[in-house]
Amino acid sequence: MMVPNNTTKPETFLFKDGxxxxxxxxxxxxFYYIHIPAIVCLLASLSCAVATIVLSFKRRKAGEFFTKWSxxxxxxxxxxxxxxxxxxxHLMDHLQILFTLDHVRPKELCAFYGFVMTVFVVAQILIVNVVAVHVFVMMFLNKKISFGKYDSCLIIWAFGVPIFGATVAATYEQFGPMGIACLYDAIKGHVANMVLTTIPVPVILVANIVLYILTFIRIRSDTLIRKYRFGTYANAVGRHIKAAKRMLMFVCAFVLQWWCFGLFGAWSLFVDNPLEIPEILNxxxxxxxxxxxxxxLVVYLLVLRNKSRQLMSKPQQIQNEKSDDLQELAVTIAKKQHNIPKSEREAILEMIKNARSTDV
Known part of the structure; x- marks a missing residue:
């Protein structure tokens, strides 16, 4: 999808379209060194996408998607x-080019592939950006962003924006062959390419990386603070940190997937001809x-493994949390014991002792 056409800039005025x-x-x-690896990677990725969705709905009830799913x-x-x-x-696109040794035809089919890819690529980018912002707000402001009822705000933002943009682009015939695949027409689609991917992808990629670094630093800081605190505060911080770490893993996967595309887009802004960009980047x-x-999928499986370990250790965790709360109460009593009558102080200490013996 990143590979530019093999024309030079002075020649483009001779061409009507891609x-x-x-x-x-x-x-x-x-030719084959591009399409065959792309098809293998796309088959693997599509299989993993299906596996992730199946595993998700296998673990939780579909009817509880908006009510009980996190x-x-x-x-x-x-x-x-x-x-x-x-x-x-993108797989259908590459397969047709591989078998026909030609651009995808008819033009309407190629434009349809470009439309679908644009919508879902931009939607994914916007969703992951929401994740990065959500984790940042959660860690720095101790707040959670509302996605609206049935995630309406998220869905309108993540899918409404790219659908509107892609529809406008399709109206002006911006989609078509770009030499290696169907996305934006190599001759007529420069405006849509610039507005929908070339500029947004590097900008959002950099924004996500900055948010990731800041949030990671805050997580490390809160983790160190938690070591010296106990009781309800420490437990709440621990839950925040775990949730943030899980979400940041998906941000990291996003950066790993799109770093090359973002770098290519940013680089193309500073050169007259995309062919000046090193071919190895393609x-x-x-x-x-x-x-x-x-x-x-790798990130999802790691999250599942961590959750399984937490469930197995939950009884011990509950006992530790009770012990921490009792320790916090004991420290509070120690600080204020000169203000508490002896008989009442002895009664409270006896209560703590009995609670500890019950936990054991």
């Missing part, structure tokens, strides 16, 4: 759905961009 440019790789023998669990489904739809449309992009849900 169908006038040669298929990338046929002339220099790189925000993180719902976000996993949204992200995997976006990446799965991107992989499915091949990295073919691999990383098309393996998105492989990264997401």
């Amino acid at each position: 169908y006038d440019i040669p298929v990338y790789g046929l002339a220099n023998g790189m 925000k993180g669990e719902r976000l996993v489904v949204y992200i995997s759905t976006c990446d799965g739809m991107f992989c499915a449309s 091949y990295f992009g073919v691999v990383f961009t098309n393996l998105g849900d492989v990264f997401n």
Whole structure:
């Protein structure tokens, strides 16, 4: 998807649209080295997207999606759905080019592939950006962002914006062949390419990285503070840290998937011809961009493993939390014991002693 067409800038005025440019790789023998790895990566990623969604609904009831599923669990489904739809449309695109050794035809089909990929790529980018902002707000402001009833605000933002943008682009015939795949027409689609991906992807990528670094630093700081605190405060901080770490893992997977695409887009802003960008970056992009849900599935399995360990250790954790609360109460009593009558103080200490013996 990242590979530019193999024309030079002075020649583009001779072409009406992307169908006038040669298929990338046929002339220099790189055709199969692009499409076959892309197809393998897309098949792997599509399989992982389906696996992630199936595992999610296998663990939780579908009817409780908006009522009992956590925000993180719902976000996993949204992200995997976006990446799965991107992989499915991009896979069909690559397969048709591979078998026909030509651009995708008819033009309407190529434009449809470009429309679908644009909608779900931009939607995924916006969703992960919401995750990064949500974790940042949760850790720094101790607040949670509301996604609206049935996640209406998130869905309108993440899917409404790209659908509107892609519809406008389709109206102006911005979608079509770009030499290696169907996305934005290599000749007529420069405006849509710039507005929908070239500028937003690097900007959001950098924003997510900055938010990730700041949140990671805050998590480390809160973890150190928690070591010297106990009781209800420490337990609440611990739950916040665990939730933040889980969400940050998906932000990290996003950065791993899109770093090459973002770098390519940023680089293209500073050169007159995309062919001036090192070609090796295109091949990295073919691999990383098309393996998105492989990264997401790995993160999801790590989250499941951590949750399983927490459930197994939950009885001991509850006992430790009770012990911490009792210790906090004992410290409070010690600080104020000169204000408490002896008989009452002895009664409270006896209560603590009995509670500890009951926990054991």
